[in-house]
């Protein structure tokens with residue numbers, strides 16, 4: 520893992536956006552893994568700025584999102600398809616058919632999960648996977664558990680995760696109880712991973728991710744086993760590596 524620390528969120532957003540942009544410039548048909556939540560909003564805005572300045576094109580790029588809520592219509596403000604359209608896809612030249620978000624309203628969710636994995640297998644591997652991290656160390660919606668999933672699957676969200684995400688809804692009862700998420704197996708197959716962690720409240724979980732034991736109880740800690748992880752943060756955490 521390589522850790523980059525930033526004094527402020529704006530510099531972090533710019534650097535994270537530049538990494539994604541340099542990937543697409545180097546490989547116009549790059550396959551990007553995208554994330555949602557509050558963390559990537561700023562870096563998506565920086566990507567849009569660079570696109571509008573005519574300095575990058577996503578016309579041949581493909582994207583696969585990590586996850587989607589089950590049971591939220593895509594017209595709902597907080598569906599992740601809606602989030603991605605609003606924060607990025609509607610503002611750049613990527614083709615809609617090249618953007619993929621799991622369908623949380625599929626009648627057969629298990630078939631949808633298998634279909635998502637097949638599409639990723641056929642069109643992947645992901646060149647650069649963008650990740651945020653949940654307060655409990657979840658990646659995508661891979662919640663802490665005694666075991667983790669290889670492929671895309673339907674997950675029951677932890678109460679602490681619903682509590683953390685209720686800020687985007689009017690009431691906790693509106694926060695979905697289930698989601699579809701890429702599995703840790705799929706995430707770890709990405710050629711490179713960019714983990715973005717913002718806010719002092721995430722310092723403890725970032726420390727556990729970088730320096731703690733590798734455990735399914737902190738899914739993000741599995742990133743210690745991946746050969747190419749770049750961590751960008753404004754948290755005051757160090758990566759304790761001794762050679």
Ligand SMILES: N[C@@H]1[C@@H](O)[C@H](O)[C@@H](COP(=O)(O)O)O[C@@H]1O
Pocket residue numbers: 554555556557558559585586650651652653654657658659660680684
């Ligand atoms: N499924 C998403 C995750 O992909 C995201 O990393 C996490 C953190 O979100 P935030 O960046 O808002 O703290 O929230 C959600 O649960």
